Amino acid sequence: MLQNSVSKSLYKRLPIYLDYCLDLKEKENAMYVSSKRIADDLYLGEVQVRKDLASVCTSGRPKIGYKLDILIDGITKYINCHILKKAVLVGAGKLGKALLGFDEIRKYGLEITAAFDVNDMEEECNIPIYQFNDQNIESVMNKKKIDVAILCVPKNVAQSVCNKLIDKGIKVFWNFAPIRLNVPNDIIIQNENLAYSASLISSLIK
Amino acid sequence: MLQNSVSKSLYKRLPIYLDYCLDLKEKENAMYVSSKRIADDLYLGEVQVRKDLASVCTSGRPKIGYKLDILIDGITKYINCHILKKAVLVGAGKLGKALLGFDEIRKYGLEITAAFDVNDMEEECNIPIYQFNDQNIESVMNKKKIDVAILCVPKNVAQSVCNKLIDKGIKVFWNFAPIRLNVPNDIIIQNENLAYSASLISSLIK
DNA sequence: TAGATTGTTAATCGATTAACAATC
DNA sequence: TAGATTGTTAATCGATTAACAATC
Numbered sequence: 192m193l194q195n196s197v198s199k200s201l202y203k204r205l206p207i208y209l210d211y212c213l214d215l216k217e218k219e220n221a222m223y224v225s226s227k228r229i230a231d232d233l234y235l236g237e238v239q240v241r242k243d244l245a246s247v248c249t250s251g252r253p254k255i256g257y258k259l260d261i262l263i264d265g266i267t268k269y270i271n272c273h274i275l276k277k278a279v280l281v282g283a284g285k286l287g288k289a290l291l292g293f294d295e296i297r298k299y300g301l302e303i304t305a306a307f308d309v310n311d312m313e314e315e316c317n318i319p320i321y322q323f324n325d326q327n328i329e330s331v332m333n334k335k336k337i338d339v340a341i342l343c344v345p346k347n348v349a350q351s352v353c354n355k356l357i358d359k360g361i362k363v364f365w366n367f368a369p370i371r372l373n374v375p376n377d378i379i380i381q382n383e384n385l386a387y388s389a390s391l392i393s394s395l396i397k
Numbered sequence: 398m399l400q401n402s403v404s405k406s407l408y409k410r411l412p413i414y415l416d417y418c419l420d421l422k423e424k425e426n427a428m429y430v431s432s433k434r435i436a437d438d439l440y441l442g443e444v445q446v447r448k449d450l451a452s453v454c455t456s457g458r459p460k461i462g463y464k465l466d467i468l469i470d471g472i473t474k475y476i477n478c479h480i481l482k483k484a485v486l487v488g489a490g491k492l493g494k495a496l497l498g499f500d501e502i503r504k505y506g507l508e509i510t511a512a513f514d515v516n517d518m519e520e521e522c523n524i525p526i527y528q529f530n531d532q533n534i535e536s537v538m539n540k541k542k543i544d545v546a547i548l549c550v551p552k553n554v555a556q557s558v559c560n561k562l563i564d565k566g567i568k569v570f571w572n573f574a575p576i577r578l579n580v581p582n583d584i585i586i587q588n589e590n591l592a593y594s595a596s597l598i599s600s601l602i603k
Numbered sequence: 604t605a606g607a608t609t610g611t612t613a614a615t616c617g618a619t620t621a622a623c624a625a626t627c
Numbered sequence: 628t629a630g631a632t633t634g635t636t637a638a639t640c641g642a643t644t645a646a647c648a649a650t651c
Contacts, residue, residue, distance in 0.1 A: 606651105607650100607651090608649105608650085608651085609648105609649080609650075609651095610647105610648090610649075610650095611646100611647085611648080611649090612645105612646085612647085612648095613644105613645080613646075613647095614643105614644080614645070614646085615642105615643080615644070615645085616641105616642085616643075616644085617640105617641090617642085617643095618639105618640085618641085618642095619638105619639080619640070619641095620637105620638080620639070620640085621636105621637080621638070621639085622635100622636085622637075622638085623634105623635090623636085623637100624633105624634090624635080624636095625632105625633080625634075625635090626631100626632085626633075626634095627630105627631090627632085627633095
């Protein structure tokens with residue numbers, strides 16, 4: 192297979208397929224599933240499903256369909272969620288704390304190991320919350336390899352917090368602060384701007 | 398006819414322009430701005446900016462640029478955030494409560510007027526939280542025209558909560574429950590699946 | 604007039620969909 | 628063999644980018 196262009200739309204659909212397959216396996220004890228069935232159940236095109244699945248595995252057989260186990264394994268590996276990656280969360284306000292309790296991300300390969308805030312706080316959901324300072328950041332990062340930072344800090348400090356974390360070696364950010372961060376080319380930012388989503392909602396209401 | 402068919406990517410960029418313009422006006426007291434400057438500052442293509450702006454206003458003049466006030470007004474009206482629309486939030490768990498305090502959505506035309514949960518709770522951020530039952534829903538909806546429901550309920554009840562709200566006349570949903578809702582054609586669902594975003598993050602880490 | 608900047612038309616690129624051949 | 632289903636190649640569609648004409 193000679194696919195390698197990293198299509199973001201494919202990556203957005205893969206967890207949907209994964210959920211669906213896991214569900215199907217659990218609820219119906221099914222062994223196989225056809226692209227037609229997936230397409231119908233998920234309101235997608237049949238061809239699109241086949242094309243997507245072809246990117247992640249080769250278990251499809253005419254008249255039979257795709258073997259669920261192979262499909263699940265293929266998607267899991269493709270989106271890299273079989274390896275648990277460690278995250279730190281910065282900014283334990285309401286949203287931050289909500290994310291600390293958001294166990295579902297574990298299923299997709301993320302685990303929050305520590306949080307930071309302006310001051311020490313009581314732990315939340317068994318995750319310790321430290322003061323955001325060099326010593327504490329280094330201490331956390333030395334103990335475990337940290338792959339990603341989740342930013343839930345106020346807008347006005349987001350850039351400086353981000354800079355500091357880049358200094359400490361963080362390369363990937365999941366950014367909930369409603370601001371566009373300015374970073375070097377090798378740094379990856381995934382923005383989750385809920386205010387902008389609100390704007391989208393707003394435009395849908397007439 | 399809802400603007401659902403109009404370019405979603407444009408709608409995603411418009412609030413970015415809006416923020417930028419408001420900021421520029423406030424911080425620099427600028428009267429005009431060129432597409433080149435916007436493009437540079439926001440890391441977008443110059444032509445794309447011009448094309449986007451042409452969709453929302455006609456204030457561009459060669460050698461001068463776009464008049465900020467007209468631009469701001471044009472974007473605001475285009476994304477419909479000059480009219481405040483009322484929302485109810487269902488599911489006042491951690492995430493729900495975090496959203497209740499999320500004043501930024503007001504800027505984009507959304508206002509949460511009431512929340513519901515399994516049981517009555519104390520108000521949060523001055524927003525009352527009622528038990529989710531027919532009587533209470535009707536009472537809230539009779540008092541004010543409610544345009545949108547924000548769903549922060551657990552996965553397993555999301556569909557039934559959604560059905561009930563459709564019964565009561567809600568047409569637009571901002572859905573934070575990690576599940577794909579099954580709804581009639583005239584109902585609009587904007588999914589905000591944070592778990593799926595986590596999956597995207599996961600795939601970025603190698 | 605020269606230079607800067609907008610706005611439009613054409614070309615390109617990427618993603619989706621259609622047509623169909625291959626396989627079981 | 629007939630029917631169902633996968634997988635591939637070609638066509639279409641939409642969004643972005645390039646080229647350039649129009650304007651100030």
